[in-house]
Amino acid sequence: MPQTQAHALPVESHPAQAPAKHSAPNDSDRALHATLAPLTGGLSPTALSLAYADWLAHLFWAPARRLDLAHDALRRASQLAEAAVKPGPPWALIAPQPQDRRFAGPEWLQPPFNLMAQGFLLTEEWWHDATTGIRGVSRQNEKIVEFSVRQMLDVFAPSNFAGTNPEVIRRTLDSEGGNLAAGLGNWWEDLRQSMSHETDLKQDFEVGRDVAVTPGKVVYSNDLIELIQYAPATAEVRPEPILIVPAWIMKYYILDLSPHNSLVRFLVAQGFTVFMISWRNPTAKDRDIALEDYRRLGVLAAIETVGAIVPDQPIHAVGYCLGGTLLSIAAAAMSRDGDTRLKSITLFAAQTDFTEAGELTLFINESQVAFLEDVMWKHGVLDASQMAGAFQMLRSNDLVWSRMVRDYLMGERSEPNDLMAWNADATRMPYRMHSEYLRKLFLDDDLAEGRYVVDGRAIALSDIHTPMFVVGTLRDHVAPWRSAFKIHLLADAEITFCLTGGGHNAGIVSPPSPKARGYQVMTKQADGPYVGPDHWIEQAPHAEGSWWTEWVQWLGARSGEPVPPPRTGLPGVNPDELPDAPGRYVLQA
Numbered sequence: 001m002p003q004t005q006a007h008a009l010p011v012e013s014h015p016a017q018a019p020a021k022h023s024a025p026n027d028s029d030r031a032l033h034a035t036l037a038p039l040t041g042g043l044s045p046t047a048l049s050l051a052y053a054d055w056l057a058h059l060f061w062a063p064a065r066r067l068d069l070a071h072d073a074l075r076r077a078s079q080l081a082e083a084a085v086k087p088g089p090p091w092a093l094i095a096p097q098p099q100d101r102r103f104a105g106p107e108w109l110q111p112p113f114n115l116m117a118q119g120f121l122l123t124e125e126w127w128h129d130a131t132t133g134i135r136g137v138s139r140q141n142e143k144i145v146e147f148s149v150r151q152m153l154d155v156f157a158p159s160n161f162a163g164t165n166p167e168v169i170r171r172t173l174d175s176e177g178g179n180l181a182a183g184l185g186n187w188w189e190d191l192r193q194s195m196s197h198e199t200d201l202k203q204d205f206e207v208g209r210d211v212a213v214t215p216g217k218v219v220y221s222n223d224l225i226e227l228i229q230y231a232p233a234t235a236e237v238r239p240e241p242i243l244i245v246p247a248w249i250m251k252y253y254i255l256d257l258s259p260h261n262s263l264v265r266f267l268v269a270q271g272f273t274v275f276m277i278s279w280r281n282p283t284a285k286d287r288d289i290a291l292e293d294y295r296r297l298g299v300l301a302a303i304e305t306v307g308a309i310v311p312d313q314p315i316h317a318v319g320y321c322l323g324g325t326l327l328s329i330a331a332a333a334m335s336r337d338g339d340t341r342l343k344s345i346t347l348f349a350a351q352t353d354f355t356e357a358g359e360l361t362l363f364i365n366e367s368q369v370a371f372l373e374d375v376m377w378k379h380g381v382l383d384a385s386q387m388a389g390a391f392q393m394l395r396s397n398d399l400v401w402s403r404m405v406r407d408y409l410m411g412e413r414s415e416p417n418d419l420m421a422w423n424a425d426a427t428r429m430p431y432r433m434h435s436e437y438l439r440k441l442f443l444d445d446d447l448a449e450g451r452y453v454v455d456g457r458a459i460a461l462s463d464i465h466t467p468m469f470v471v472g473t474l475r476d477h478v479a480p481w482r483s484a485f486k487i488h489l490l491a492d493a494e495i496t497f498c499l500t501g502g503g504h505n506a507g508i509v510s511p512p513s514p515k516a517r518g519y520q521v522m523t524k525q526a527d528g529p530y531v532g533p534d535h536w537i538e539q540a541p542h543a544e545g546s547w548w549t550e551w552v553q554w555l556g557a558r559s560g561e562p563v564p565p566p567r568t569g570l571p572g573v574n575p576d577e578l579p580d581a582p583g584r585y586v587l588q589a
Helices: 024-040 045-060 063-085 113-131 139-155 166-175 178-196 200-204 263-269 291-309 322-336 358-363 366-379 384-394 396-409 418-424 431-443 533-539 547-557
Strands: 216-221 225-230 242-245 274-279 315-320 342-348 468-473 495-500 519-524
Touching (some): 024 366, 045 139, 045 366, 063 113, 113 139, 166 178, 178 396, 216 274, 216 291, 225 291, 242 291, 242 322, 263 274, 274 291, 291 315, 291 322, 315 322, 322 342, 342 547, 495 547, 519 533, 519 547
Parallel strands (some): 242 274, 242 315, 315 342, 342 468, 468 495
Antiparallel strands (some): 216 225, 225 274, 495 519
16 A cells, blocks of 8 residues: 555554465355345345244244244234224234334324234234244344344335325325425435435535534544644643544544534533544455554554654543444553553443444354455455445334335435434445454454454453543444443453443434433442442433533543643644645545
């Protein structure tokens, strides 16, 4: 890769070892799998087949259970038939779950729509009973079968069709079909944008003009990162700088969105010097970039640069999502080697133990990882659309079907916002790095179990004694808060755990405002007793407002008295000659 430096510090390169060469037949097999991937949505057909075989075989040898299921089906059908003849109060048979908004409108209380909705919910409940609790089925296969059946059933929800959705029918009558005409226009526009790979959101929220506008300079760059130093907003600043490590699965500016919800702008306004890593968007030629390269050319290079700009001061290090996992790896290796350059560690929705990583683990088994590796082997990267598709499947009702109903049947459009624009500005993942990430972290859980190797030796998170502030979000489908909570079992440090409302992104982008979600927070001292997540959520005090203010108070208590702001950029470099934020890498498509 060509070097693209803006006054870079010398950082030792760590060339990734090339993957082992495969024989021609093996390459042919990989090519076949890569060709099949678009037909299966990127899912391994073997993994699905084995899961269903496991479920069906054990169900076959459980005749009593099959008889119970048959009786249950007859009972539900009889109840539904009786309700059709003698209608009772709405939701007399079964009610939607609180998080299920498909049937929330008042129109669904009326017959026959209420009966149709109850019939669908009864069917969902029966299939859930049929696919779970079968004695002998492995937990992983049970989850795959239950999840895939639920996905198939969701397609046929009465809310998804114009003729069985009373809200759509009412809108059609009131608008004389105008909603369907508008929906057709929305569908055509979405098709056009998908073919051109451009969205109007990028025009409405342009990076550097509408979002990512906090003033700053690119003070360092290498083949993998640009490092941004933000301009001070106060006359004096805390002496310890903040270094933020975002995930490279996303563009960094989720933490510097519009001025009113930019975490970066909030931090500099509170008197902190902030540095941000901006990752380069990899292409096929970057296929052999390793996870170790992200640690060395990313986190360590940034720490070296920050230390040169703000000398003799420890760093408040912050990691978001996958960036938090990488920061944990770097911090453990630094602690093992006696490196004390970190003053504190903050993790936003980041996992260090992957045994309870939510429904994402459905896509992580040996068969699925091997299949995904073959897809990446062909293209050199994991395309952004494949990752987006996987995340959408986890919340298909919210992210797929409800959107289709709103856009194409109701003829409406959600008001565009900066978070939607950021979400559409996706990135890619290098073949080797993503394979190592899936195998070493998700599949084998090497980091949590002390097998992850850095510089030839294993690291342990128990070597981390630096105070930690860890944020989990209540409705996180990417890094469930109970999974993030497991840092209590791993790090030998004072840990302040904060649980806030919202999901993986909206829960983190939660600025102080009257609409702030509130949070719970509690600190465990390094030598304090462990409290499990179920008891923690009962004991942790509730607080109103944004967790941002809680975190800033926590940082302030671990920072020195304010001093004049540090220089911008490395010694000997004219700051006026440095590139302005947001830099070049964030603009790469």
